[in-house]
Amino acid sequence: SYELTQPPSVSVSPGQTARITCSGDALPKQYAYWYQQKPGQAPVLVIYKDSERPSGIPERFSGSSSGTTVTLTISGVQAEDEADYYCQSADSSGTLFGGGTKLTVL
Amino acid sequence: QVQLQESGPGLVKPSQTLSLTCTVSGGSISSGSYYWSWIRQPAGKGLEWIGRIYTSGSTNYNPSLKSRVTISVDTSKNQFSLKLSSVTAADTAVYYCARDRAAAGSYYGMDVWGQGTTVTVSS
Numbered sequence: 001s002y003e004l005t006q007p008p009s010v011s012v013s014p015g016q017t018a019r020i021t022c023s024g025d026a027l028p029k030q031y032a033y034w035y036q037q038k039p040g041q042a043p044v045l046v047i048y049k050d051s052e053r054p055s056g057i058p059e060r061f062s063g064s065s066s067g068t069t070v071t072l073t074i075s076g077v078q079a080e081d082e083a084d085y086y087c088q089s090a091d092s093s094g095t096l097f098g099g100g101t102k103l104t105v106l
Numbered sequence: 107q108v109q110l111q112e113s114g115p116g117l118v119k120p121s122q123t124l125s126l127t128c129t130v131s132g133g134s135i136s137s138g139s140y141y142w143s144w145i146r147q148p149a150g151k152g153l154e155w156i157g158r159i160y161t162s163g164s165t166n167y168n169p170s171l172k173s174r175v176t177i178s179v180d181t182s183k184n185q186f187s188l189k190l191s192s193v194t195a196a197d198t199a200v201y202y203c204a205r206d207r208a209a210a211g212s213y214y215g216m217d218v219w220g221q222g223t224t225v226t227v228s229s
Contacts, residue, residue, distance in 0.1 A: 033215040035153075042202055042219035043153065054217065086153055090206075090213050094166040095143070100152040 002026055004087055004098035011104040018074040020101045022087030025068055032070040033088040034063060036081075037100075043086065047072060079105050108133040110203050110220035118197075118227050124190040128203030128220055135184045136161055141206035142186045143216060144177060146199040154199075158206060159186055193227045200224050 004024040012018040022032060031050050035043035045054055047063035050070060060075045074081055082105040087098040114126035128142070135142065143158040157167035159177045167175050171190070179186040190197060200222040207214035 031213070035216070037153075042222055043216070044219070045215045045217050048215040048217075049212070054215075084152075088215070090215075092166075094158070094168065095155040095206075097145075097153040097155060 002096060004089060004096055006085075006087060006098040006101045008099070009102045009104065011106055012077050013106045014079060015076055018077050018081070018103055020072045020074075020085050020087075020103065021069055022072070022098050023069045024089060024096075024098075026089060026091075027065065027068050027070055030089045030091055032063070032065065033090070034061075034072045035086045035088065037084045037086065038082075046085075074103070077103075077105055081105060108205060108218050110205065110218055112201060112203050112220045112223040114223060114225070116224055116226060118193055118225060119229050120194055120227055121192055124188070124193050124197060124225055124227070126188045126201055126203075126223065126225070127185050128187070130184045130186075130205075134181075135179060135186065136181045139207070139209040141208055142177075142179065143204045143206050144188045145202045145204060145216075146197075147202070147222075148196075148199045156188065156190075156201075160208075195227050198225065198227045 034047040036046050037043040046061045050065040051063040062073045084100045086100045109131045111129045118124045141158040144156040157177050159165045174191045176189040202222045203220045204216040205218040
C-alpha cells in the first residue's frame with residue numbers, strides 16, 4: 001500500500017536551517033501539504049501545494065519538491081518551531097499522512 | 107472566521123458505535139467548495155485520516171476503516187458527523203474534525219481544524 005515516509009526526528013540549533021523530508025511514490029503526481037503540531041494542540045497548515053504558504057505563516061517556512069521527495073525547510077529556526085511536522089498527500093479518493101517528524105531545537 | 111468544534115461521548119464501550127459531531131460556526135457548511143474531514147491521533151502517535159464528506163454529500167473513507175465508518179452532514183444544523191462501529195481499544199484516540207479547501211479542481215489542504223476530542227474505548 002502507498003505510504004509517505006518521514007524521518008522520525010530532526011534536530012537543529014537556533015538560527016540554523018531545518019530540513020524535513022517526505023518520500024512517496026505518488027509525490028511526482030500529487031502535491032504535498034505540511035502541518036505543524038505542537039503538544040496538546042491541533043495541527044496547523046504551514047505549506048500547501050508543495051511550496052505555497054498560507055497567510056499568517058512566517059516566511060522562514062518554505063517547501064520544495066523533487067521527484068519522489070518533498071522537503072519542508074525552516075530557515076533561521078526559532079525555539080517556537082519545536083513541534084511535530086506531518087506531510088500529507090491527497091487525491092480524488094482521499095488523503096494520506098506521513099508518520100510525522102519531531103523537530104527538536106537544541 | 108470559520109471555527110469547528112467536536113462533541114460527543116468521551117467513553118465508549120468495546121463493540122459499540124462511536125458517534126461524534128462537528129459543529130461549524132462562522133460560515134455555512136454547504137457553501138463554497140470544501141471537504142469536511144475526520145482525523146484521529148492515538149496518544150503519542152501520528153495522524154490517521156478517517157474520511158471526508160464533500161459539500162455535495164459524496165464521501166471518501168480510509169480503506170482500512172471503510173467497513174466501519176459513516177460520515178454524514180446535517181446542513182440544517184451546520185454539522186457533520188462520524189460514526190465508527192464495532193470499536194475496540196485500538197480506536198482510542200483524539201478525534202479531530204477539519205475543513206479541506208478545494209476549488210476549481212485544486213486541493214488546498216486542511217486549513218481549519220477543531221481542537222480535538224478524546225475518545226476512550228473501555229468497558
